[in-house]
Amino acid sequence: MEAAAEIRGRISQGELRPGDRVPEAKLAESLGVSRNTLREAFRTLSQEGLITQVPNRGAIVAIPNINTIIDVYRVRQLIECQAVTEALPKHPAIAKMRAAVEAALEHRERGDWSAIAGANIAFHRAVFELADSPRLNRLYEQLATELRLAFGLIDDPEYLHAPFLERNLAIIELLESGETERAAAQLKGYLSLAERILLAGYERLELG
Amino acid sequence: MEAAAEIRGRISQGELRPGDRVPEAKLAESLGVSRNTLREAFRTLSQEGLITQVPNRGAIVAIPNINTIIDVYRVRQLIECQAVTEALPKHPAIAKMRAAVEAALEHRERGDWSAIAGANIAFHRAVFELADSPRLNRLYEQLATELRLAFGLIDDPEYLHAPFLERNLAIIELLESGETERAAAQLKGYLSLAERILLAGYERLELG
DNA sequence: CAAGTTTAATTGCTCAACAATCTTGGGTTG
DNA sequence: CAACCCAAGATTGTTGAGCAATTAAACTTG
Numbered sequence: 001m002e003a004a005a006e007i008r009g010r011i012s013q014g015e016l017r018p019g020d021r022v023p024e025a026k027l028a029e030s031l032g033v034s035r036n037t038l039r040e041a042f043r044t045l046s047q048e049g050l051i052t053q054v055p056n057r058g059a060i061v062a063i064p065n066i067n068t069i070i071d072v073y074r075v076r077q078l079i080e081c082q083a084v085t086e087a088l089p090k091h092p093a094i095a096k097m098r099a100a101v102e103a104a105l106e107h108r109e110r111g112d113w114s115a116i117a118g119a120n121i122a123f124h125r126a127v128f129e130l131a132d133s134p135r136l137n138r139l140y141e142q143l144a145t146e147l148r149l150a151f152g153l154i155d156d157p158e159y160l161h162a163p164f165l166e167r168n169l170a171i172i173e174l175l176e177s178g179e180t181e182r183a184a185a186q187l188k189g190y191l192s193l194a195e196r197i198l199l200a201g202y203e204r205l206e207l208g
Numbered sequence: 209m210e211a212a213a214e215i216r217g218r219i220s221q222g223e224l225r226p227g228d229r230v231p232e233a234k235l236a237e238s239l240g241v242s243r244n245t246l247r248e249a250f251r252t253l254s255q256e257g258l259i260t261q262v263p264n265r266g267a268i269v270a271i272p273n274i275n276t277i278i279d280v281y282r283v284r285q286l287i288e289c290q291a292v293t294e295a296l297p298k299h300p301a302i303a304k305m306r307a308a309v310e311a312a313l314e315h316r317e318r319g320d321w322s323a324i325a326g327a328n329i330a331f332h333r334a335v336f337e338l339a340d341s342p343r344l345n346r347l348y349e350q351l352a353t354e355l356r357l358a359f360g361l362i363d364d365p366e367y368l369h370a371p372f373l374e375r376n377l378a379i380i381e382l383l384e385s386g387e388t389e390r391a392a393a394q395l396k397g398y399l400s401l402a403e404r405i406l407l408a409g410y411e412r413l414e415l416g
Numbered sequence: 417c418a419a420g421t422t423t424a425a426t427t428g429c430t431c432a433a434c435a436a437t438c439t440t441g442g443g444t445t446g
Numbered sequence: 447c448a449a450c451c452c453a454a455g456a457t458t459g460t461t462g463a464g465c466a467a468t469t470a471a472a473c474t475t476g
Contacts, residue, residue, distance in 0.1 A: 036244050039248060043248050044255070047251075047255040071342055071343050074339070074340070074341050075343050078287065078290050078291070078294075078339060078341075078344070079286065082286050082289075082290045083286070086286075131282070131286060133279050133286075134279055135279050135283050135347075136283055136286070139347060143343075
């Protein structure tokens with residue numbers, strides 16, 4: 001199923017933007033694939049939340065609205081904080097968290113904000129991995145695709161991701177010293193703030 | 209997409225059992241639907257976890273193995289306990305929990321164990337609803353389908369569901385009196401026990 | 417200009433066909 | 447007799463064309 005992968009790519013690169021209609025016929029031709037095959041890909045993407053299908057009216061690239069954002073952050077707070085609280089002292093995912101933050105710091109040197117966004121997503125993927133659950137990992141990938149859509153609607157990645165690198169480091173150090181409760185509290189504040197910033201960006205979007 | 213619904217029904221009624229192969233051609237004919245349409249339904253069911261697709265080798269009704277069970281209960285413990293801990297005092301879902309338990313008690317009078325299983329699933333659906341998150345609710349539906357598959361492999365529903373009605377009542381009362389921490393602790397014990405019973409049933413299955 | 421009606425576009429589904437891939441049952445060989 | 451190889455059969459992956467049903471847009475018409 002590489003048609004689905006191609007469409008994912010076009011969406012994440014901004015070639016297809018939220019709200020764009022994606023008619024079967026045209027897209028099938030442009031992908032060099034038959035309509036039937038494309039429809040199977042649509043089923044996949046629809047379940048991933050990347051596109052929204054309306055019966056008899058086709059599909060559009062999903063538009064994450066404010067309710068989406070609120071819900072995604074509610075889920076993340078519940079799961080990430082609990083994962084951190086119950087984290088084992090030397091869990092391998094902690095190393096991944098550190099690696100993600102260090103990568104982000106390098107990207108900041110070079111001002112590569114898009115790479116920072118990627119590193120941030122990797123950081124929280126590692127947080128989910130603390131829970132040692134394949135199903136939760138899969139859930140995170142779904143949430144992450146929805147977040148990437150939302151981030152894409154807001155042009156200012158620096159504003160969006162800058163405030164969090166130092167906080168990430170603090171969380172890691174609390175975790176490594178075994179203070180999981182404090183790490184979770186820190187993370188909870190982090191997520192509330194991130195949600196607020198994202199929602200604020202949205203607010204301006206709807207006005208403009 | 210009613211083909212998918214039909215297949216779901218056949219699986220939940222035991223007409224199709226875990227491990228059964230589901231060849232496209234035969235099933236398409238027996239559903240009076242074309243192969244292409246059926247393949248779209250397969251994509252949906254596959255993402256729901258009801259069938260497993262292997263490239264070029266077709267699909268089988270998913271077989272929940274021990275890792276599946278362990279992971280499902282890990283997820284449930286993390287989410288349900290946290291949902292209970294953070295539950296608001298008079299959350300509407302609490303009423304649903306009570307309704308589910310009362311229905312289960314009536315079913316027990318009549319010895320209708322299959323209905324009790326359904327009521328139990330409804331009880332935990334209500335627990336998930338405490339978190340007020342559409343995405344978590346959707347996650348629960350996925351977990352529930354996997355559990356139904358697992359339950360279906362074990363013939364003794366009384367053994368599986370009997371021990372839990374009184375515990376459910378206790379959890380509700382702790383919740384209503386605002387003792388969310390104790391309710392969560394109770395629920396945690398409940399889930400560990402349920403997992404153990406289910407795994408024990410599996411053990412015997414693999415031997416027999 | 418509002419309301420109803422035709423027209424065009426798009427989806428949902430079907431059918432038949434063919435290449436690619438997997439399974440199998442021989443048949444051959446060491 | 448066991449191990450291996452190969453060809454036949456079955457199943458999936460994909461194509462392309464076609465048609466009814468639904469929806470959106472354009473066009474009358476009162």
